[in-house]
Amino acid sequence: MKLLVCISKTPDTTAKIAFKEDNTQFDENGVQFILNPYDEWYALVRALEIKEQLGGSVTVINVGGPSNDVVIRKALAIGADDAVRVNTEAIGSDVVAANIAAYARENDFDIIFSGKETIDFNSSEVGAMIAEHLDLPFISYASHLDHDGTTATIARDIEGGVEVVEVSGSFVLSAAKGLAEQRIPNMRGIMMAKRKPLNVIDPVVVESKMDIVSYSLPPVKEGVKMIDPENMDELVRLLHEEAKVV
Amino acid sequence: MSVLVLAESPKGKLKKAAFEVVHYGFKAAQELGGSCIALVIGSADEVSQLGKYGASKVIHVPEDRGGMDSATYTDMIAQVVERESIHTVVVNHSSTGKAIAGRLSVRLDTGIASQVNTVPQKSDQGITVGRPVFSGKAFAKYLIKGDRRVLSLMGNAMAPQEVGAACPVEEVSLQVPTPRVIIKETKTVDGVVPLPEAELVVSAGRGMKGPENWGIIEELADVIGATTACSRPVADSGWRPHHEHVGQTGVAIRPNLYIAIGISGAIQHLAGVNSSKCIVVINKDPEAPFFKAADYGVCADLFDVVPRLTAAFKKFKAL
Numbered sequence: 016m017k018l019l020v021c022i023s024k025t026p027d028t029t030a031k032i033a034f035k036e037d038n039t040q041f042d043e044n045g046v047q048f049i050l051n052p053y054d055e056w057y058a059l060v061r062a063l064e065i066k067e068q069l070g071g072s073v074t075v076i077n078v079g080g081p082s083n084d085v086v087i088r089k090a091l092a093i094g095a096d097d098a099v100r101v102n103t104e105a106i107g108s109d110v111v112a113a114n115i116a117a118y119a120r121e122n123d124f125d126i127i128f129s130g131k132e133t134i135d136f137n138s139s140e141v142g143a144m145i146a147e148h149l150d151l152p153f154i155s156y157a158s159h160l161d162h163d164g165t166t167a168t169i170a171r172d173i174e175g176g177v178e179v180v181e182v183s184g185s186f187v188l189s190a191a192k193g194l195a196e197q198r199i200p201n202m203r204g205i206m207m208a209k210r211k212p213l214n215v216i217d218p219v220v221v222e223s224k225m226d227i228v229s230y231s232l233p234p235v236k237e238g239v240k241m242i243d244p245e246n247m248d249e250l251v252r253l254l255h256e257e258a259k260v261v
Numbered sequence: 262m263s264v265l266v267l268a269e270s271p272k273g274k275l276k277k278a279a280f281e282v283v284h285y286g287f288k289a290a291q292e293l294g295g296s297c298i299a300l301v302i303g304s305a306d307e308v309s310q311l312g313k314y315g316a317s318k319v320i321h322v323p324e325d326r327g328g329m330d331s332a333t334y335t336d337m338i339a340q341v342v343e344r345e346s347i348h349t350v351v352v353n354h355s356s357t358g359k360a361i362a363g364r365l366s367v368r369l370d371t372g373i374a375s376q377v378n379t380v381p382q383k384s385d386q387g388i389t390v391g392r393p394v395f396s397g398k399a400f401a402k403y404l405i406k407g408d409r410r411v412l413s414l415m416g417n418a419m420a421p422q423e424v425g426a427a428c429p430v431e432e433v434s435l436q437v438p439t440p441r442v443i444i445k446e447t448k449t450v451d452g453v454v455p456l457p458e459a460e461l462v463v464s465a466g467r468g469m470k471g472p473e474n475w476g477i478i479e480e481l482a483d484v485i486g487a488t489t490a491c492s493r494p495v496a497d498s499g500w501r502p503h504h505e506h507v508g509q510t511g512v513a514i515r516p517n518l519y520i521a522i523g524i525s526g527a528i529q530h531l532a533g534v535n536s537s538k539c540i541v542v543i544n545k546d547p548e549a550p551f552f553k554a555a556d557y558g559v560c561a562d563l564f565d566v567v568p569r570l571t572a573a574f575k576k577f578k579a580l
């Protein structure tokens with residue numbers, strides 16, 4: 016099995032979200048960056064498990080500048096065999112997907128994994144885009160994957176439940192919670208990661224059809240109204256008359 | 262040139278999400294030109310009713326959904342886009358919509374914005390449209406260049422309003438490629454509104470002490486017809502099923518009412534729930550960060566307060 020895992024770099028979940036340049040750019044000052052949790056915890060780990068079961072190799076791919084090498088090394092420390100970085104800023108999902116697809120087209124992977132979304136832009140777009148570029152089936156929000164070497168049985172999350180699907184041949188999936196359990200890299204993994212190949216390649220597409228014009232922060236809440244715990248009738252009245260939600 | 266919206270009909274029924282996307286398409290057409298055409302794929306009842314929410318026409322492809330996959334859907338939508346000369350395609354940001362939107366944007370060679378929550382506006386280079394980013398911690402205004410684009414609409418972002426009457430329905434049969442993803446089984450819980458669509462949500466956290474105490478949560482939810490949710494450690498400890506986990510790494514929701522019980526309000530939890538219209542927090546710790554994000558707070562032991570709140574709702578419902 017030749018497996019490709021798309022990995023992305025995102026601000027840490029506790030990062031303070033602030034903007035600069037007149038609210039046109041995300042302020043990276045003091046922000047810690049991490050591997051996108053869906054890519055790390057679920058996509059990468061399930062790919063490693065499939066390799067352990069059926070043999071083969073796990074390549075991770077990232078679109079971004081040299082500062083991304085830190086999170087790429089982490090993926091190698093967790094167990095990926097080698098890494099590819101497409102050397103261009105990930106300015107839009109279209110640029111990311113086109114570059115990953117171009118690499119994948121030359122390298123014939125059996126399964127391409129992505130996370131269900133990144134925790135910064137939450138778009139859920141890249142996996143589906145790669146699948147279309149390569150004319151492959153796409154299974155979104157996979158929370159369970161079994162593979163017997165020819166056919167994959169996958170449960171994908173849908174509203175209020177799951178849909179169990181079957182697919183043969185190569186495909187793209189996006190990983191959701193449940194697909195695997197997070198693995199913490201050990202010392203040996205971290206040492207080995209330093210010697211694993213990280214190939215930097217040139218992009219094929221650099222212009223996006225999308226651009227962010229401006230950012231804004233949500234309006235601050237007016238302040239909480241505290242209700243006497245003995246008087247829940249009052250809370251219900253407020254929810255009905257003031258908030259008008261019941 | 263018109264707007265095309267995909268109105269989903271799971272199990273043959275048009276649901277709220279379908280009315281939302283139609284009404285959004287109607288508003289988008291007012292801004293960008295043309296009318297709103299609704300596409301319904303698979304069996305569905307009373308599709309002409311979509312006219313009430315702003316569709317000028319419904320294109321109904323009655324082929325059954327069984328065996329459909331994102332590629333098949335993409336193919337059908339792309340055919341309709343060419344036939345009807347469409348400038349904007351809108352789908353719901355649902356499990357189906359998310360699987361299609363990215364794919365369709367590549368097929369049509371257009372830009373895309375997902376999870377939009379404002380009506381698009383014309384601009385020199387294309388359109389602008391707003392959407393939450395950083396898991397709801399901020400908003401971004403996107404420019405999508407070009408004269409065509411694909412959008413996915415965030416759930417509960419557009420209240421469907423009646424603006425007209427039933428509209429004409431065109432039954433169409435389309436050539437589709439054989440699906441490569443075969444659906445074997447669909448397992449859904451009946452009778453409960455799925456979290457992403459729920460208007461009322463009762464959510465509980467580690468303050469509950471253990472899974473055996475969830476009876477009071479379920480009773481409260483039952484009385485007001487709410488869907489239950491939980492914090493991440495609760496799902497990770499197996500106290501509640503994973504699909505109930507809300508937050509930055511769980512389901513992001515936007516109900517009208519979110520009642521948070523015994524949840525501290527960690528930043529990752531707030532990220533997925535803070536766009537709820539009204540938030541009630543029940544916590545015994547006056548310093549719990551969640552109170553800062555709440556509209557109404559009750560500072561007390563949840564084991565006392567929740568049954569009392571349930572009783573108050575029962576009394577209110579009986580009036």
Ligand SMILES: Cc1cc2nc3c(=O)[nH]c(=O)nc-3n(C[C@H](O)[C@H](O)[C@H](O)COP(=O)(O)OP(=O)(O)OC[C@H]3O[C@@H](n4cnc5c(N)ncnc54)[C@H](O)[C@@H]3O)c2cc1C
Pocket residue numbers: 028052465466467468469491492493494495506507508509510511522523524525526527528529530533543544545546549561562563564
């Ligand atoms: C990368 C990352 C991603 C994460 N993603 C998510 C996510 O998506 N969703 C999520 O929820 N969390 C997420 N977390 C975890 C998050 O940081 C918090 O740990 C978690 O939300 C805490 O859950 P809790 O509020 O149920 O528990 P606690 O923080 O333990 O809070 C329990 C609360 O219950 C109150 N309480 C206790 N007993 C009572 C009582 N008898 N009556 C009233 N109140 C009582 C306490 O005062 C306390 O405020 C994430 C963490 C990381 C690092």
